[in-house]
Every structure is written in C-alpha cells, then in structure tokens.
Amino acid sequence: MSIKLGLPRALLYYEYMPLWKTFFESLGAQIVVSQKTNKSMFDQGAKYCVNEACLPLKIFHAHAASLREKADFIFIPRLRSIKRYEYICPKFTGLPDMIRSSIPDLPPIIDTEINLHKDKSKLMDAFFEAGSFFTADRGEIKSAYQKAVAEHKRYLAQMQKGSLVNDILERKETPQNGDLKIGVMGHMYNLYDEYANISVMKKLLQEKVKITTPEMISQEIIDKKAEQMPKKLFWSFARKLMGAAIYFTEKKNVDGVIYLMSFGCGIDSFIAELCERRLRKSGIPFCLLVLDEHSGQAGVNTRIEAFLDMLRWRRDDESYFSPYGKYLCLGKDPV
Ligand code: SF4
DSSP, X not given: XXXXXXXXXXXXXXXXXXXXXXXXXHTTOEEEEOOOOOHHHHHHHHHHSOTTSOHHHHHHHHHHHHTTTTOXXXXXXXXXXXXXXXXXOHHHHHHHHHHHHHSTTOOOEEOOEEEOSSOTTHHHHHHHHHHTTTOSOHHHHHHHHHHHHHHHHHHHHHHHTTOOHHHHHTTOOOOOOOSEEEEEESOHHHHHOTTTTTTHHHHHHXXXXXXXXXXXXXXXXXXXXXXXXXXXXXXXXHHHHHHHHHHHHHHOOOSEEEEEEETTOXXXXXXXXXHHHHHHHTTOOEEEEEEOTTOOHHHHHHHHHHHHHXXXXXXXXXXXXXXXXXXXXXXXXXX
C-alpha cells in the first residue's frame, strides 16, 4: 500500500503544488491535500497558532491539523532561501517546529531544509533527503526530480500566459477580457486562498476586470525591475512585489492596482508602502486591502466597487472635467 503524504493547502502550496505533487507521486506516494479554507478552519487556526502571527500562518496551522488522521506523513519543508543571495520570511524557517509544538498527535513531518542562499546545488540534496522517505534508490529520486521540475516549468509558463493559479490547478480557463485592467498584488497565498481574501479575485472577475498578478510577469523582468531599487532587496517576496510594481509603472498596462496585505506581516508593512508611493507617483491609482480574521465580505466588496467606479469615471470623464480645477476639455465637446 502506498504511503499517504499530506500537503497543507496553504502558504507555498500555491507556488509549488505541481512540483511537490509530481515529485512525490513519481516516488509512489499518494498525495492528500487538505480541503479549501473554511470558517471552522479559520477558527482552528486561531486556536492552535500564537496570537501575534500573521493570518496566513494561522491558516497553515489549521490545514496541517486537518491532515491529522488522513496522512502517514506531512510535508512541511524548512525554507530558508529559495534563491541565491536572497532570503525568505523567517516564519518559513521555523514553520515545522511551530506546527510540531502547537498541534498534538500529528503524523511525522518531513521537514527537509531548503537553503539556496549560497549554493544552488543544495536543491538536489534537499530532494534526495525528502525522497529518501519513499525510496533508497537515488536514480529514482533524480528522475522524479527532473519530472517535477519540468512540471513546475509548465506551471510557470501557464501563469505567464495570463492564467490564474487556481484556474490552472482546477484546469479551468481564466477569462482574458475586461473593460478594466487591474494589477492584483500580494503573496500568492493571499491572492489565491479565496476564503482568506474574501473572494477578491472572484469579485473582480464578476465585475469584468482583467487581472494581472506578479506571477504573470517573468522572473527575468521582475529581477531587472527590482534592481532599480537603491538598495538590493534580499527578501524574495519583497523583490517580487517591488519588481512587479515598477513594471506596472513603466508599462502603464494596468488602470489601477489592488494590494492584498496580511495583517501582522513585516514584509508587507513596508513593501506595500513602497509600492504605493511608486504607483501613485506614476499616476496609477492604488487600493490597499488589509486581510485579517475580522475582514468582512460587505466591507471588502464596498471598497472594491468604489475603487472600480472611480477608475471607470476617471477613464471616461477625467479628460472632460479636470480634477485640478482647470477646464481641460480633451476629447469631448463641452455641453
Ligand atoms: S511573509 Fe508575511 S504573510 Fe507571509 S508568512 Fe511571513 S509574515 Fe506571514
């Protein structure tokens, strides 16, 4: 009988799901993914996790707990660095320990360390370690790794063609039309956990908005744009978000930007501010939505509707009535 491996549907699940799934399935594992976040999981997360933690971390606790009796192992890698000379949020480094100490009676956790800060070749070692729970054959692990990397590349290519992550994972088409183009920024787990973000993406699609996210911009462009910052941003997430914001300011390919920020997130607290300054300076309207356990559907919907109305008025009427007190009359005859 194959070993059941639990994957919590939270945090970097949205970034690496196809990679992890392909790798472990190629080694004969049966993947068990926790269900989508819901109200009772929200409450469970708050119960197990320390109060001061950010919302995504609390949600992760709930997903790990929900796998308690469903899996033989749970995969929670200890991520320190996912790119050379960069670091990831320190919460990811302590994640396996936090989960072990907060949630009783969990199955064993596979907590392989991934630290590519100084040496990219460490990645293969990490896969050998994770794979060793399923086979002793290093050749088999290497071939599973190659398949997984190929799958991950396919996943990235689909994102860069404009597909939203949940649509790729659920094999659905992402609508590509809309009378407004909005950049939606934030950590992937904020963008794609529908319960946590109170269905912001769904709401935008219902409002006939064409969404662009940082994942739809190539890593090469993100890196190039982030280089424009006076100091190197060494947090991978910060670099990605800042690179995307600069890209939007230069390309002017969005009518506005919505930033989904986690309450209690250190990185978001300064990156959201830096992105806002850049975007506003280049004339791109910016809307910040802070997500926490108390965010409500009505409040978020009202903010989004008001923002979209403002963008449509601006697009249709600003050249007619000047917001600066000076009559411009560009493009339309005065009444
Ligand atoms: S980056 Fe922010 S939201 Fe993500 S785990 Fe770290 S503190 Fe939480």
